[in-house]
Amino acid sequence: MEIASANHEKSGPITRGLAWLEIMLGKFKAKVIEVARKTKTVGQEDPRRIIHSLKVGLAITLVSLFYYFEPLYDGFGVSAMWAVLTVVVVFEFTVGATLGRGLNRGLATLLAGALGFGAHHLASLSGEKGEPILLGLFVFLLAAAVTFVRFFPRMKARYDYGLLIFILTFCLISVSGYRDDEVLDMAQRRLSTILIGSATSVLICIFIRPVWAGDILHNLVANNMEKLGIFLEGFSAEYFKTSEDGQSNHDKSFLKGYKRVLSSKNSEKSMANLARWEPCHGRFRFRHPWKQYLEIGTLTRQCAYKIEALNSYLNSEIQMPIKMRSKIQDPCTKIISEAGQTLNELANAIKTMTRPSSVDSHIENSKTAADNLKALLHTGLFEETDLLEIIPAAAVASLLIHIVTCTEKISEAVQELASLAHFKSVEQTVTVPEQPQIVHQVTEQPFSSNAEPHHVITVDESSTGSPENENEPVLKTG
Amino acid sequence: MEIASANHEKSGPITRGLAWLEIMLGKFKAKVIEVARKTKTVGQEDPRRIIHSLKVGLAITLVSLFYYFEPLYDGFGVSAMWAVLTVVVVFEFTVGATLGRGLNRGLATLLAGALGFGAHHLASLSGEKGEPILLGLFVFLLAAAVTFVRFFPRMKARYDYGLLIFILTFCLISVSGYRDDEVLDMAQRRLSTILIGSATSVLICIFIRPVWAGDILHNLVANNMEKLGIFLEGFSAEYFKTSEDGQSNHDKSFLKGYKRVLSSKNSEKSMANLARWEPCHGRFRFRHPWKQYLEIGTLTRQCAYKIEALNSYLNSEIQMPIKMRSKIQDPCTKIISEAGQTLNELANAIKTMTRPSSVDSHIENSKTAADNLKALLHTGLFEETDLLEIIPAAAVASLLIHIVTCTEKISEAVQELASLAHFKSVEQTVTVPEQPQIVHQVTEQPFSSNAEPHHVITVDESSTGSPENENEPVLKTG
Numbered sequence: 001m002e003i004a005s006a007n008h009e010k011s012g013p014i015t016r017g018l019a020w021l022e023i024m025l026g027k028f029k030a031k032v033i034e035v036a037r038k039t040k041t042v043g044q045e046d047p048r049r050i051i052h053s054l055k056v057g058l059a060i061t062l063v064s065l066f067y068y069f070e071p072l073y074d075g076f077g078v079s080a081m082w083a084v085l086t087v088v089v090v091f092e093f094t095v096g097a098t099l100g101r102g103l104n105r106g107l108a109t110l111l112a113g114a115l116g117f118g119a120h121h122l123a124s125l126s127g128e129k130g131e132p133i134l135l136g137l138f139v140f141l142l143a144a145a146v147t148f149v150r151f152f153p154r155m156k157a158r159y160d161y162g163l164l165i166f167i168l169t170f171c172l173i174s175v176s177g178y179r180d181d182e183v184l185d186m187a188q189r190r191l192s193t194i195l196i197g198s199a200t201s202v203l204i205c206i207f208i209r210p211v212w213a214g215d216i217l218h219n220l221v222a223n224n225m226e227k228l229g230i231f232l233e234g235f236s237a238e239y240f241k242t243s244e245d246g247q248s249n250h251d252k253s254f255l256k257g258y259k260r261v262l263s264s265k266n267s268e269k270s271m272a273n274l275a276r277w278e279p280c281h282g283r284f285r286f287r288h289p290w291k292q293y294l295e296i297g298t299l300t301r302q303c304a305y306k307i308e309a310l311n312s313y314l315n316s317e318i319q320m321p322i323k324m325r326s327k328i329q330d331p332c333t334k335i336i337s338e339a340g341q342t343l344n345e346l347a348n349a350i351k352t353m354t355r356p357s358s359v360d361s362h363i364e365n366s367k368t369a370a371d372n373l374k375a376l377l378h379t380g381l382f383e384e385t386d387l388l389e390i391i392p393a394a395a396v397a398s399l400l401i402h403i404v405t406c407t408e409k410i411s412e413a414v415q416e417l418a419s420l421a422h423f424k425s426v427e428q429t430v431t432v433p434e435q436p437q438i439v440h441q442v443t444e445q446p447f448s449s450n451a452e453p454h455h456v457i458t459v460d461e462s463s464t465g466s467p468e469n470e471n472e473p474v475l476k477t478g
Numbered sequence: 479m480e481i482a483s484a485n486h487e488k489s490g491p492i493t494r495g496l497a498w499l500e501i502m503l504g505k506f507k508a509k510v511i512e513v514a515r516k517t518k519t520v521g522q523e524d525p526r527r528i529i530h531s532l533k534v535g536l537a538i539t540l541v542s543l544f545y546y547f548e549p550l551y552d553g554f555g556v557s558a559m560w561a562v563l564t565v566v567v568v569f570e571f572t573v574g575a576t577l578g579r580g581l582n583r584g585l586a587t588l589l590a591g592a593l594g595f596g597a598h599h600l601a602s603l604s605g606e607k608g609e610p611i612l613l614g615l616f617v618f619l620l621a622a623a624v625t626f627v628r629f630f631p632r633m634k635a636r637y638d639y640g641l642l643i644f645i646l647t648f649c650l651i652s653v654s655g656y657r658d659d660e661v662l663d664m665a666q667r668r669l670s671t672i673l674i675g676s677a678t679s680v681l682i683c684i685f686i687r688p689v690w691a692g693d694i695l696h697n698l699v700a701n702n703m704e705k706l707g708i709f710l711e712g713f714s715a716e717y718f719k720t721s722e723d724g725q726s727n728h729d730k731s732f733l734k735g736y737k738r739v740l741s742s743k744n745s746e747k748s749m750a751n752l753a754r755w756e757p758c759h760g761r762f763r764f765r766h767p768w769k770q771y772l773e774i775g776t777l778t779r780q781c782a783y784k785i786e787a788l789n790s791y792l793n794s795e796i797q798m799p800i801k802m803r804s805k806i807q808d809p810c811t812k813i814i815s816e817a818g819q820t821l822n823e824l825a826n827a828i829k830t831m832t833r834p835s836s837v838d839s840h841i842e843n844s845k846t847a848a849d850n851l852k853a854l855l856h857t858g859l860f861e862e863t864d865l866l867e868i869i870p871a872a873a874v875a876s877l878l879i880h881i882v883t884c885t886e887k888i889s890e891a892v893q894e895l896a897s898l899a900h901f902k903s904v905e906q907t908v909t910v911p912e913q914p915q916i917v918h919q920v921t922e923q924p925f926s927s928n929a930e931p932h933h934v935i936t937v938d939e940s941s942t943g944s945p946e947n948e949n950e951p952v953l954k955t956g
Contacts, residue, residue: 038630039626042626042629042630043626046629049626049629050626052625053621053622053623053625053626054622056621056622056625057617057618057619057620057621057622057625058618060617060618060621060645060649061614061617061618061621064613064614064617064649064653065614067653067654067656067657068610068613068614068656078654078657081650081653081654084646084649084650084653085646085649085650088621088642088645088646088649089642089646132546135542135546136539136542136543136546139535139538139539139542140535140536140538140539141535142535143531143534143535143538143539143566144531144532144534144535145531147530147531147534147535148517148520148521148527148528148531151520151524151527152516152520164566164567167538167566168562168563168566168567171538171542171562171563171566172559172562172563175542175545175559175562176545176556176559178545178546179545179551179556262740262779262783263741263743263744265741266741266744301740305740305783305786305787306787306790308783309783309784309787309877312784312880377869390868390872391855391872391875391876392876394868394869394872394873394876395869395872395873395876395877397869398869398870398872398873399787399873402790
């Protein structure tokens, strides 16, 4: 240390300054490179982000034209600024969010403007001394009450922003009224500029490369299901091979994909809330059954919890003996493959919005395999072995049997979505040419044997399905 | 139907009108009662909500005084409205959120105001024709760039609101400058009114019954742990008794408590982000290790996933034979009770901010019980029984062994929190009078044997603990 500082002192202030500058420049360069790298990552992860940024820039620039052009400016004056502010706070990534905020802002301004005007009028009747006191009281009561209403879960989910703007506009109109007698004029200017800002945002958001919350939810739910399918495929290969090959060096990243499913509840919920604001678009009607996606999401997550448990046996210290492993391998891999195919097909059915055609046969197969597994365990094949060594295998077997139940529930929920959202039916022979059980399957599936999806319920009622199948669609459409 | 309508026709328009009015009044009354009931529920769930609402009302009323009093009004004029708006948008439920928004708004206004003024000046140099074009270009570029930056996960977590206000203020100042030549004056007025609004919000938020995000996170993490403990207690009673008593009719609501833990990730994350804004308060320093709570939360959730799997065996159709159940009952209940006590004590340690004293002995006990369970399974006690019937028992046993590992990990994370946050040590004899392993435990726990928490690291290094224990605190404080 001391030698170094002695060298420094010898080299003089200019050399030291240059060295310091060089270090700083190096650090700055590294920082710039890091930021550039991150920017690239953020953009590559989802290119729609770049487009969204440009859209926001465009909307703000368009609205600020009010300021530059004389004839437009003369109509609104300084209030034109509200239009710019509105675009900044209303323009969101998804159409649902933008529409929700725009409508909230517009309606809240309208209502609160009227109420504020009323409050101003009422207060002005009470004379010069009473006016500020009465106005203060109104503002206090309204702000406190509306702030409390924001805690109601239902209001929070859909109208939180509107309630905020309600307080804001009420204060603005009623309090300003004390100084400025042109309250009505001001309220009207505020409302019209806000409407212009909201309309610009919504139009640009919808007509230039729109991002629909409904699409995001739709794909999220389907992809989550797919991730579970991918895990199951990988699990089968991993669990029944490692002990033979020793340490397997495959890329195990596909085994991590399902982890995101575990914590997807909140994003599904908020997307479903936003999707409800969206008009009909692409393959979705205005009142698309978004709630049913949450149902499917919940069931998918329940399946993911089982898979999380399954995953812990991949790295368990207690490895079961190879001979036992090979005995249960057949029914286990059958269950895994059938359950994986079920999930993949359900995910695909949602993505393509067609009724899942061969899912029932996959579920039947997985149930048969589960019964085989049970029977195999029943025969007491393992009596000679140590029970401790069987535990992981038994736990895996038990989890797999549970997963079969889970996939069945998911399938039911997807079938319900298919009927609620009028999914298209596809020709069985086209989608599942390799299925031997086609005939059996058609009789079992009232949905997929029906060419006109809009008459599903009638077909259901006349079919000889189980009582649950008969009642469900009727109840849901009642 | 027809008879009813015939009766209606007979009764004349007045009677019908009255009947309709009665129905409407009834409906209205029912609606009012429902809203009142809901309001009561929302208030009772968390009485701080009522206080928060009153605080917001007070803050807005205080700031609107600017308008009513001549001397205050003269300083700011119409701009005083910005102070009211600032209170409305800045005042949040927790101190962290209010401070975060206030600081974001203040700093963003300062920076964007300066930049906007610069842009206005630069544009005005380019002549009358070039000015609007150049201003438009600046606004477009800045809005697009900053909107894109909002997608960076780190920026989004802490500075999202600031970035929004940055765009807003930049547009406001640079665009307004085109018409209004007193830009500097306007920027300064905007800044000072926003500072007044933010300061009022922050002061009222902190000094009148504050709600700290840190407190919420702290209690959330501790309560989640406690919920798992409660489940384990209930599980033990439920699983080993139902088959003897037949259908047990106990209240099973305590078995549902853990479900919330599964989806607590997002609230923990956002609270940790908000807590970082908060100054030192109560038992927390300014740089309290909030990140460590997330670590503990993640491990707790991993334990909750195992418990979710465990829960499915409570209602499993395959019930294991009573004689087998009674054989494994002892080690299983021991594991459950020790793991439950570990979780409860850890939760309590966090709540009271004292070092957990008897946790290590509970973990040791649960490990011993797990070994006993393994040994019991090892002896092949169950060879005569059907393997299929053993599966649920084996799965439960396996899950319990996993839960022991989980609680150990949680304990390590809590110990690290205890050392990072300098938890108090308590006299061992006071807290655990019934523990026979006190002597053993003191030698094993470098933290709790140390009376001065601030010298933990020195004690650690000189102690004869394992290498991991020695290195960890050193690394963390380096």
